[in-house]
Amino acid sequence: MTFQSLGLIAPLLRTLDALGYKQPTPVQKQAIPAVLAGRDVMAAAQTGTGKTAGFALPILHRLTMEGATAPQCVRALVLVPTRELAEQVYESFRSYGSNLPLRSAVAYGGVAIEPQITKLRKGLDVMVATPGRLLDLHDQGVISFELLQTLVLDEADRMLDLGFERDLDILLAALPKQRQTLLFSATFSDEIRKLAKGLLRDPVSIQVEAANTAVKSVKQWLVTTDKRRKPELFLHLLNKLAWTQALVFVKTRKGAEALVKELLDHGLTADAIHGDKTQPARLRALDRFKRKEVQLLIATDVAARGLDIEALPLVVNFDLPSVAEDYIHRIGRTGRAGMEGEAVSLVCADEVDVLKAIETLTRQAVPRFEEQGFEADHRVPETSAKGAAAPARKGPPPNAAKRPVGAPPLAKKPAPPKSEARPAGGSESLGFWTPPEKIGKLASRDRVPGSAPAGRSAPPRSKGADFGAPKGAVVVTGARGAKSQARSDGRATAKPGGRKGKPGPR
Numbered sequence: 001m002t003f004q005s006l007g008l009i010a011p012l013l014r015t016l017d018a019l020g021y022k023q024p025t026p027v028q029k030q031a032i033p034a035v036l037a038g039r040d041v042m043a044a045a046q047t048g049t050g051k052t053a054g055f056a057l058p059i060l061h062r063l064t065m066e067g068a069t070a071p072q073c074v075r076a077l078v079l080v081p082t083r084e085l086a087e088q089v090y091e092s093f094r095s096y097g098s099n100l101p102l103r104s105a106v107a108y109g110g111v112a113i114e115p116q117i118t119k120l121r122k123g124l125d126v127m128v129a130t131p132g133r134l135l136d137l138h139d140q141g142v143i144s145f146e147l148l149q150t151l152v153l154d155e156a157d158r159m160l161d162l163g164f165e166r167d168l169d170i171l172l173a174a175l176p177k178q179r180q181t182l183l184f185s186a187t188f189s190d191e192i193r194k195l196a197k198g199l200l201r202d203p204v205s206i207q208v209e210a211a212n213t214a215v216k217s218v219k220q221w222l223v224t225t226d227k228r229r230k231p232e233l234f235l236h237l238l239n240k241l242a243w244t245q246a247l248v249f250v251k252t253r254k255g256a257e258a259l260v261k262e263l264l265d266h267g268l269t270a271d272a273i274h275g276d277k278t279q280p281a282r283l284r285a286l287d288r289f290k291r292k293e294v295q296l297l298i299a300t301d302v303a304a305r306g307l308d309i310e311a312l313p314l315v316v317n318f319d320l321p322s323v324a325e326d327y328i329h330r331i332g333r334t335g336r337a338g339m340e341g342e343a344v345s346l347v348c349a350d351e352v353d354v355l356k357a358i359e360t361l362t363r364q365a366v367p368r369f370e371e372q373g374f375e376a377d378h379r380v381p382e383t384s385a386k387g388a389a390a391p392a393r394k395g396p397p398p399n400a401a402k403r404p405v406g407a408p409p410l411a412k413k414p415a416p417p418k419s420e421a422r423p424a425g426g427s428e429s430l431g432f433w434t435p436p437e438k439i440g441k442l443a444s445r446d447r448v449p450g451s452a453p454a455g456r457s458a459p460p461r462s463k464g465a466d467f468g469a470p471k472g473a474v475v476v477t478g479a480r481g482a483k484s485q486a487r488s489d490g491r492a493t494a495k496p497g498g499r500k501g502k503p504g505p506r
């Protein structure tokens with residue numbers, strides 16, 4: 001199938017050609033005809049599948065072919081959960097629409113509102129916005145939804161996670177009932193289904209990956225260690241596996257700054273992106289990382305949402321997220337547009353509950369390794385895809401024969417002495433690496449560029465990672481994390497009982 005056969009207008013085809021998009025991705029094949037036909041859409045599509053073009057291309061097509069905007073009016077509105085995603089989706093619209101006579105703008109909090117108001121004066125064809133700032137614009141009476149024909153809720157699951165439900169309710173009530181609505185979500189919880197039910201009319205359902213299944217092209221593995229040894233282990237793996245560029249997730253802003261400092265102290269190049277940074281500072285950090293001026297970008301979940309970095313080879317979960325769904329979003333930063341990617345997690349005993357939740361959600365056990373010299377004193381109990389204790393695994397890890405050339409040798413874990421007590425849930429991991437060099441406690445502090453084995457190496461994908469997950473969502477609730485961070489960022493505005501007292505910049 002080609003973009004031409006989907007019936008897109010010539011200026012869009014020219015742009016796609018210039019961008020080197022040869023053929024539509026699976027989500028685009030399904031979404032483009034549905035949107036062109038004016039249908040509502042409910043799509044379970046993860047980031048990295050090409051979902052943005054899946055809605056942007058047919059929206060741009062329709063806007064070009066049908067009517068024009070008027071002062072203060074917006075014809076297509078795309079709601080996204082974060083500022084970074086807003087920028088990214090806006091850039092996509094600008095890029096895909098570069099040969100079209102359409103006006104677009106982006107609006108989010110944390111920056112001055114006046115330029116956004118100025119852009120609205122003449123009217124817009126496309127506006128990409130976060131719910132909080134859009135509501136501010138609406139409250140000020142500077143935006144009209146009179147001509148609105150299409151509404152997109154992008155990463156709708158995340159919008160609910162971040163507490164935007166109340167803002168969404170207010171906004172949706174202000175929109176014309178007669179419109180096209182497209183809902184994209186990486187995961188499908190009961191809340192999302194409820195939202196979809198109230199919003200969509202006879203939607204075309206699109207599911208390109210089983211809901212809540214981690215991106216197929218991402219090789220996942222984890223290393224267990226003690227919490228205090230994580231920085232050292234990270235530096236060690238960075239050297240040993242010759243990581244060239246990595247997006248590194250940490251739980252807190254403080255943690256992000258501490259890790260950046262540690263890395264800079266070791267002569268590495270690193271920058272952070274988190275909620276305490278101003279929007280220009282975040283964009284600058286991202287830009288430096290994209291241009292490869294810094295090797296490591298340390299991010300918190302909220303700040304990193306929506307990042308699209310071309311050919312990002314590696315995501316490291318320095319800390320596991322508080323919310324299992326965030327794991328899927330995090331690893332979706334790599335393995336994009338069909339490329340291979342890798343996601344490595346450093347896991348300590350404190351994190352076993354969220355690890356269980358992740359494995360239950362993704363319905364796969366993440367292959368587990370130990371690094372000699374960094375074994376955890378506080379053992380991380382064994383887990384399984386069912387969230388329960390796994391039977392102890394003996395022998396080499398699955399697919400051991402398929403290990404990539406240059407991967408560190410895997411050694412069988414010696415059987416524990418009979419008297420050794422096993423932590424609840426079993427303690428035998430899949431295997432552990434015996435690095436070629438002897439690893440002393442301080443070895444990782446001596447960074448010798450080029451000393452690592454040639455080629456990036458990694459544990460093999462195990463059977464546990466063959467992603468044969470059945471369809472359907474497993475909902476993991478009750479965790480705090482991104483939402484509370486967004487709240488303290490002043491960006492989530494939901495309040496029980498109404499929208500009183502707006503928090504800071506939105």
Ligand code: AMP
Binds near residue numbers: 023024047048053336
């Ligand atoms: P998304 O899932 O929308 O964030 O897109 C992920 C990446 O895939 C972006 O960098 C897009 O530029 C790229 N992309 C989207 N559609 C195509 C396509 N049909 N062919 C090649 N790359 C694409």
